Amino acid sequence: MSAPEAMTYGYFLACEDYGPHELVEQARMAEQAGFTSLWISDHYHPWTTAQGHSPFVWSVIGALAGATSLPVQTAVTCPTVRTHPAVVAQAAATSAVMLGEDRFRLGLGSGEALNEHILGTGWPEASVRLEMLEEAIGVIKQLLTGKEVSHYGRHYTVENARLFDVPDTPVPLDVAGFGEAAIELAGRVGDGFVTMDADAEAVARFRRAGGASFQPVRGGTKVCYDTDRANAVRTVRERWPNMFLPGELPQVLPTPAHFEQASALVTDQHVEDSPVACGDDPEEHVRALSAYAGFDAVHVNQIGPDVRGFFDFYRTKVLPQLTS
Template sequence: MVSLGYFLSCEEFGPKELVRQAKQAADAGFERLWISDHYHPWNSEQGQSAFVWSVIGALSEAVPGMPVTTAVTCPTVRIHPAVLAQAAATAAVQLDGRFVLGVGSGEALNEHILGDPWPSADVRLEMLEEAVEVIRQLHRGGSHNHHGKHYTVENARVYTLPEQPVPIYVSAFGKKAVEVAARIGDGYVSVMPNADLVRAYRDAGGKGPAQGGFKVCHAPTAEEGLETAHRIWPNEGLPGELAQVLPQPEHFEQATQLVTKDMLSLPTGPDPEPYLEQVKAFADAGFDEVHVAQIGPRQDEFFQFWRDKVAPQLPK
């Protein structure tokens, strides 16, 4: 059976609410946490942008013992990888080694804010690979210099380090990105229960765990849940590379006017069966860990529903 975690959304909830949800997740039997890393929400309806590293510090005290993964951090443009190496090391110390740095090639939505150009997908993967190299260098301890194609580091040393280097899992949705994930990552991250991608990761030499995640909207009726999901997260229905290239929440609001409710595919409503089926889809696809995110304000009802109706039916 896969290990089940809860997915905390920094785009939809403020920092204190995220910590509260983490406590509820632990009480409901979830074993681990994902947490998103965004500078902007996808749209104004979500309306939050908590700084993930501050929240992780609070989580380390609020839910001691729960592993935490960033899902995912972009270490290439908005924050220099040498700074993220320090942030990740501190998080791992706070969490007693139960921290995973999930990384990806990012979105213009979060990374354009300093005025840097937004590179093509191939260049972003190249930058990601070099950024991971910088982070790994600094996590080995000692002073380091790096003069690469995209990053320069001079006489940098991270003094506060965990006992073991921080594991780095890589998000990937296409064939080339999956090959990069297998080459540089300690694990694989995806939000699609796609067995072909997991198989490609393994075939390319990826040996670490595969982490997945999906959104749900528990509500009194399936229709109400779908209405809430469509109001808050219509960007889940955007096709292709739009999510990577649109730079502002307003642009996502414009684009998602074309997203209808029937274009969203996620468990909603009071019946546990769709939730169980989605967990099974990720398990059957080869994922080792699966994280669930409840959309909207009915957080308390969701955790009770999961504890009472879904968890008892999960395979032991």
């Protein structure tokens, strides 16, 4: 089984699950294993205490600029509540300058209460969050031009702001979405679409909403490499049970403790019935990634402690099948 020739395969650095030094080392291993790009999450909290980390993404990206030659994308940054869009624009511009030509893309999304409520300003309902996201994206685009910007909007004010260090080419802004309104927003204002689901209808909706065929669609997925498949299933349930919570619940629960309470309902069978590849059968992993046929790239994250085993497994058994 092989995937379309145009698809590329990247590694997803999980800031919720590893500290900054480990993330940089994983990026090096990913490049050595044959992955061609990096995603990195932007969180203030982990989903659960079993994950137990949340380094500042922009500091890690600075280290990645010197550690690898791979392109990097945040997956994703919320520029609406915890961090003002003018600050996100500055962080993105500096990251792009440090990484070099065409090596940084800014992934943006409407966020989760888990990370965004921490300043005590409240967590708006979904429709307001999307309205804030659209305005924030407009502010970021203006600032990334390097011109002086003043903006007086419904949600954000910017006065006489100018970024003096910007890359020579504009930073692409890719937008995440899983509901109809969010996907349509991505199509209207994004330079690309990012999603954790191998959902062909979501991609079609993005295109119908204005996402042209040349605008990339990038996916992400999680797997658990382990020589014992049953242990892999248990590891997924214990470390990433939040993946199996339904509907809008992951967007509104405010603390890791709340996620742990809700995740008590998740069983090994939920993992077995999911598309998460578990174990050391290369064909299962190839099938999981091939579900993203039609995407431009898919980024894989290893759940569990055997990270070196994962990279060796993908270098020798999985990526050769996908890229042949």
